Amino acid sequence: MGMEYQLFYWPSIQGRGEFVRLALEEAGVAYLDVARTKGGMENMLAALKADAHPSLAPPFLKAGDETIGQTANILLFLGARHGLAPRRAQGRLWAHQLQLTIADLVSEVHDTHHPVGIALYYEDQKKEAKRRAEEFIASRVPKFFGYFERMLTRPEHRGVYLLGARLSYVDLSMFQMIEGLRYAFPNAMARLEPGYPGLHKLHAHVAARANIARYLASPRRIPFNEEGIFRHYPELDEPAA
Amino acid sequence: MGMEYQLFYWPSIQGRGEFVRLALEEAGVAYLDVARTKGGMENMLAALKADAHPSLAPPFLKAGDETIGQTANILLFLGARHGLAPRRAQGRLWAHQLQLTIADLVSEVHDTHHPVGIALYYEDQKKEAKRRAEEFIASRVPKFFGYFERMLTRPEHRGVYLLGARLSYVDLSMFQMIEGLRYAFPNAMARLEPGYPGLHKLHAHVAARANIARYLASPRRIPFNEEGIFRHYPELDEPAA
Incomplete structure (x- = not known):
């Protein structure tokens, strides 16, 4: 091929x-x-x-x-x-550390709709999912987003991306995280996002990159749905403002 | 210092x-x-x-x-x-892949006692923890252990460790996983472990290594307790055989 x-x-x-x-x-x-x-x-x-x-x-x-x-x-x-991470070993470990932190949040997103059991249907754990989603929105998203926002807004930080002026794979993953949370919890995200202007900007910059914009508009990008990690169950979101 | x-x-x-x-x-x-x-x-x-x-x-x-x-x-x-991973890039990625798979299981262990919320007390989610622990023992441990056992028993595999004859950090983590699960779910592990002779042997070999044996017997090794990842709540274990 x-x-x-x-x-x-x-x-x-x-x-x-x-x-x-x-x-x-x-x-x-x-x-x-x-x-x-x-x-x-x-x-x-x-x-x-x-x-x-x-x-x-x-x-x-x-x-x-x-x-x-x-x-x-x-x-x-x-x-x-492919030049999506720093060349030096120290920078690569730092990028990987940030990626693993995003991975932790991905697991927690999944747990919002499957807190009690991976093999069970969502319908069989809706009440528990509601409790878990509430904590997720109230304390977990702010904890993780606050951390990443802090990385973007430290005095010594330059550029819109997490490692500075150059995009890395970590930014692509952070874009996807924000995109996914907007899909899953639109009301909560509408309320929370203004508190994280650095992340908001990062997301916009990734979305505007030529290859990413072309990909998102293509049929290769599968739409979000209720089989993936980011699922929109309105009852798990907070009420509209 | x-x-x-x-x-x-x-x-x-x-x-x-x-x-x-x-x-x-x-x-x-x-x-x-x-x-x-x-x-x-x-x-x-x-x-x-x-x-x-x-x-x-x-x-x-x-x-x-x-x-x-x-x-x-x-x-x-x-x-x-420190020579706890292969020298070649390909072998290092493979070791890291196995480590990240163990990390996934570590997260699932934590979820057995905190399925509904990380900030809540165990006492406030005991019923949900029981449901989650049952699935964990019935299907998640066998899925992960089956995978690692398969890595140890493939025809081309040599030696008692996951990467072969030489110990890597992955084996140390697998040792800790088995040690922790034995503490948390003694009855379930007594029933399950005979099905994974390769893992059993790996555990014994790690425990017998001079530096590890010395460490485990020292005050530097903190005993398991009900504040960590591996917690022994008898009601989450299965009944004794």
Whole structure:
């Protein structure tokens, strides 16, 4: 196919795979979103079993004879190869630390609609989801957003991105986090976002990047839906102001 | 102090810091467990605010002028410096992928006693915790343990450790996972463990390593308790066989 990369992820959701898609799109490299091709799901499920370095779950990425799993790990790999992370080891570790902090928040987003059990339906844990979502909005989003906003507004900080003037994969993930939370909790986000002008600006700058804007307008961008990580259940959001 | 490293973590629990402590102990390097020293807590809380690369939460590690946060990221750093990870980039990514998979399971362990809210007391979410713990024991532990056991028992695998004959930081973390689950869910683990002979053997080999055995017998090893990640609430375990 002449494709440099094969991405393996569930074909009908953004999910964790989207953090990888955004990096591949920004880098402008050719990749095949395997499970969205004919026979691709079988291919993906087989790779989960048979690969030399199999993943417990998607996403994973094939690059030549390497297979790399775990979202943050894939970004560590892609960031180094495509100028989406600092060159020096110290900067790379810092970028990765921020990415792992975003990953922690991603897990907490998922827990808002599945607090009691991953295997249970949302409908069977709605009451618990409501309690968890309330705490998430009241204290977890402010804790994480406050931290990232602080990184963007320290006196020594230059530029709109988390590491400074140059975009990194961390910014792409932060864009996706804001995008996803706006979808899932529109009322809460409308209230909260003005408190984080640095993050707001970062989001706008990422959205306006040529490769990202083109991607978001393309059919390759799967719309948010209620099967992914960011789900819009109006009853979990706060009331409109 | 002549200490090569300063570890910053809560002074009264094993928690996520323990995965770092085990790597430092195995490496046999001098480190200061800062928050366990006089005035150390104030020192840690100040560093969370003022450091050039602050963490959202402990653990974090100071090494010279670098500060590194996020457990898996700290292990990525220490693994490369102390022979606790493969030398080649591909092997390092694979080790890190396994570590991030263990980190996912660590989060799920925490959710067994705090499914509804991190800020709430366990006592206010006991019923939900029971539901979550049941699923955790019935399907999540077998899913993760099955995956790691498969890594240990593939035909091409050599040696008792996850990457083969040589110990890596991943094995230290897997040891801690098994140790913690035995503490939290003794009855369930007594039933489940015989199904994972490879993991059982890995655990025994790590426990018998000179530096680890010495550490476990020392006062530096904080006993498990009901403030950490692995908590023994008998009502969340299954009944004794």
